[in-house]
Amino acid sequence: MRLLRELLFPAIAVLAAFVVGGIFVLIVGDSPIETYRLLIGSALWWPDGIGYTLFYATPLIFTGLAVAVAFRAGLLNIGAEGQLYVAAFATAWTGITFARLPAPLLIPLCFVAAIAAGSFWAVIPGVLKARFGSHEVINTIMMNFIAVALVSYFTQYHYRTPGDPIMESAPIGANAHIARLGRFLPGFPERIPLNLAFLLALLACALVYVFLWRTKWGYELRATGTNPSAAEYGGISIRRQIVVAMAISGALAGCVGINEVLGYRHLYYDGFSDNYGFTGIAVALLGRNHPVGVLLAALLFAVLTRGGIPVDAFTEHVTKDIVQILQATIILFVAAEGFFRGAVDRFGLLRRPKV
Amino acid sequence: MAPWTGSGCSGARKCDALSEIFSTQLFWSTIRLSTPLILAALGGLFSERSGVINIALEGMMLAGAFTAASVTWAAGNPWLGLGAGAAAGLAIASIHAVACIRYKADQVVTGTAINILMIGIPGFLSGALFLSSGSTPQIPKEQLIPWTPIVLAFAAVPATWYSLYRTPFGLRLRSVGENPEAADAAGVNVAQVRYTGVLLSGVLAGMGGSYLSIGQSSLFTRNMTSGRGFIALAALIFGKWRPVQTMLACLFFGFTEAVTIQMQGVVKLPSGEDIPVQFIQMVPYVLTIVVLAGFIGYSRPPRALGRPYEKER
Numbered sequence: 001m002r003l004l005r006e007l008l009f010p011a012i013a014v015l016a017a018f019v020v021g022g023i024f025v026l027i028v029g030d031s032p033i034e035t036y037r038l039l040i041g042s043a044l045w046w047p048d049g050i051g052y053t054l055f056y057a058t059p060l061i062f063t064g065l066a067v068a069v070a071f072r073a074g075l076l077n078i079g080a081e082g083q084l085y086v087a088a089f090a091t092a093w094t095g096i097t098f099a100r101l102p103a104p105l106l107i108p109l110c111f112v113a114a115i116a117a118g119s120f121w122a123v124i125p126g127v128l129k130a131r132f133g134s135h136e137v138i139n140t141i142m143m144n145f146i147a148v149a150l151v152s153y154f155t156q157y158h159y160r161t162p163g164d165p166i167m168e169s170a171p172i173g174a175n176a177h178i179a180r181l182g183r184f185l186p187g188f189p190e191r192i193p194l195n196l197a198f199l200l201a202l203l204a205c206a207l208v209y210v211f212l213w214r215t216k217w218g219y220e221l222r223a224t225g226t227n228p229s230a231a232e233y234g235g236i237s238i239r240r241q242i243v244v245a246m247a248i249s250g251a252l253a254g255c256v257g258i259n260e261v262l263g264y265r266h267l268y269y270d271g272f273s274d275n276y277g278f279t280g281i282a283v284a285l286l287g288r289n290h291p292v293g294v295l296l297a298a299l300l301f302a303v304l305t306r307g308g309i310p311v312d313a314f315t316e317h318v319t320k321d322i323v324q325i326l327q328a329t330i331i332l333f334v335a336a337e338g339f340f341r342g343a344v345d346r347f348g349l350l351r352r353p354k355v
Numbered sequence: 356m357a358p359w360t361g362s363g364c365s366g367a368r369k370c371d372a373l374s375e376i377f378s379t380q381l382f383w384s385t386i387r388l389s390t391p392l393i394l395a396a397l398g399g400l401f402s403e404r405s406g407v408i409n410i411a412l413e414g415m416m417l418a419g420a421f422t423a424a425s426v427t428w429a430a431g432n433p434w435l436g437l438g439a440g441a442a443a444g445l446a447i448a449s450i451h452a453v454a455c456i457r458y459k460a461d462q463v464v465t466g467t468a469i470n471i472l473m474i475g476i477p478g479f480l481s482g483a484l485f486l487s488s489g490s491t492p493q494i495p496k497e498q499l500i501p502w503t504p505i506v507l508a509f510a511a512v513p514a515t516w517y518s519l520y521r522t523p524f525g526l527r528l529r530s531v532g533e534n535p536e537a538a539d540a541a542g543v544n545v546a547q548v549r550y551t552g553v554l555l556s557g558v559l560a561g562m563g564g565s566y567l568s569i570g571q572s573s574l575f576t577r578n579m580t581s582g583r584g585f586i587a588l589a590a591l592i593f594g595k596w597r598p599v600q601t602m603l604a605c606l607f608f609g610f611t612e613a614v615t616i617q618m619q620g621v622v623k624l625p626s627g628e629d630i631p632v633q634f635i636q637m638v639p640y641v642l643t644i645v646v647l648a649g650f651i652g653y654s655r656p657p658r659a660l661g662r663p664y665e666k667e668r
Binding site for chain 2: 024027028029076078128131132134135137138139141142143145146149150152153156157275278279281282285317318319321322323324325327328329331332335336337338339
């Protein structure tokens with residue numbers, strides 16, 4: 001029953017968003033059913049549809065977890081976007097600078113770079129909040145812009161291959177590459193960029209679950225988010241929890257750099273993120289800030305991302321912007337779930353305890 | 356000697372380069388670039404002084420910019436376009452208002468959703484209406500309004516000041532943002548005042564966006580605000596949620612942008628390279644963080660900012 005309750009409102013929100021999206025499709029004169037068939041159907045083909053969907057889901061799992069962990073501590077991390085940019089650049093920098101190291105040393109070093117850089121970028125607003133009380137939402141937004149400008153500066157002026165018109169860094173050393181899953185899965189072609197970072201994302205889901213619900217630290221973090229004054233009375237240092245939560249959140253966002261640089265492009269490509277940080281907010285919210293929910297929500301959003309391509313190509317008027325509209329509408333409906341609560345209560349389907 | 360005056364240009368040429376940058380051209384460029392910021396930031400002011408966080412300024416500006424360009428192109432009348440841009444901002448703001456005030460949704464989350472929505476909708480509609488990938492057709496030069504929005508923006512500053520500090524509405528707005536319980540007890544309709552604040556922010560941000568597409572340039576392009584909504588938000592914080600200070604912050608941020616544009620290819624570092632624009636672009640964001648932390652005069656947000664109001668029964 002508890003599970004049903006957790007699933008009901010996200011499910012209603014997704015359905016309602018599809019209705020709104022359908023109206024948009026009707027307005028421009030296409031068939032919603034055909035559009036949705038293309039949007040969802042193409043993601044289910046083996047191996048390309050499924051492979052690419054899982055590949056698109058990987059960064060969203062990381063950013064979704066990042067937002068969820070911060071949220072459990074009562075913080076809204078709008079800065080995953082900046083954190084993952086800084087982390088991806090740091091990963092590429094490590095992969096370029098220490099290219100000569102053997103793989104068993106270099107790959108862990110790159111992992112550490114991604115995690116440390118993402119974490120560092122998130123800790124700054126964390127400390128500012130803990131020390132000066134300045135709002136983490138504003139500061140993480142500002143840190144996003146600073147991150148984008150900073151890494152674009154380093155790419156343009158210091159790490160670009162001379163003469164390359166594209167804003168991208170030199171390639172990382174071959175020893176820093178991590179394997180694509182096609183190497184291990186028979187019948188799964190290696191051209192699909194799904195790589196070991198996806199397994200890392202699944203591991204991160206498990207670790208976040210264990211951390212939040214099976215350790216003392218996770219308990220303290222959640223207590224801070226649920227009732228800060230009670231937590232403080234119970235001897236938990238709120239300021240410490242804010243910094244710790246942001247550090248973990250940034251570390252998770254930073255893992256996007258592993259997927260992007262070590263697993264996929266093998267260099268830093270300026271502006272690579274397709275709003276992963278902001279979509280992470282939607283993923284966390286739809287997934288109820290729970291690792292399992294985050295995983296499911298990331299898969300759904302990845303299906304939509306994958307499906308945007310055939311929708312663009314095979315419908316008369318609908319463009320892949322429908323994906324953004326659907327994502328935004330889902331967030332709106334999840335955020336304003338009171339919108340449906342009245343109707344659900346009226347049918348007497350569920351009695352929710354007042355939160 | 357200032358660090359940027361070295362390099363290949365020396366003596367008279369150096370002076371040329373500098374006077375080329377600091378000229379009347381720079382002044383007007385600053386005014387033009389500040390205008391959309393002032394309109395959006397004043398919009399943000401009305402919303403945030405009423406207690407509703409508005410990080411959706413970016414989305415509201417995009418709505419205004421796209422609608423203004425489309426309507427101006429279709430009707431051939433920029434006044435209609437400006438009105439439609441303001442109306443589009445209002446429509447988007449009403450989503451924010453209903454979600455945050457009526458359904459007590461998280462204001463930051465709703466704002467983020469609106470920003471994502473407004474990346475999607477202009478692209479979606481321009482694909483269907485103009486068969487383009489996210490931009491509107493070019494508008495003829497004689498149908499642009501390059502001056503009116505500037506006048507409107509600078510007139511809106513004293514108007515905002517007056518309405519905020521000298522009218523009953525302003526008093527209610529500020530009291531609802533500081534202490535909604537007390538305002539409610541004094542007979543103020545908290546929800547109504549907040550609706551007004553958020554909707555006004557939509558109108559102003561929509562006009563700011565309109566200026567981008569039918570004043571400063573002559574068409575809408577994908578994501579043409581490129582973060583200006585957030586710079587306006589930064590200016591609002593830098594200006595401590597007060598109209599005149601906010602305008603000064605907008606002028607300063609507009610000035611940094613103008614300098615960035617004028618400097619490109621003119622002033623060189625001693626090494627002979629261009630000065631990296633990225634560092635100038637960072638200025639507004641870094642300053643906001645510094646001001647929020649209280650290093651240069653503390654900037655205190657309205658006390659009830661971000662808190663939905665639960666009416667006592």
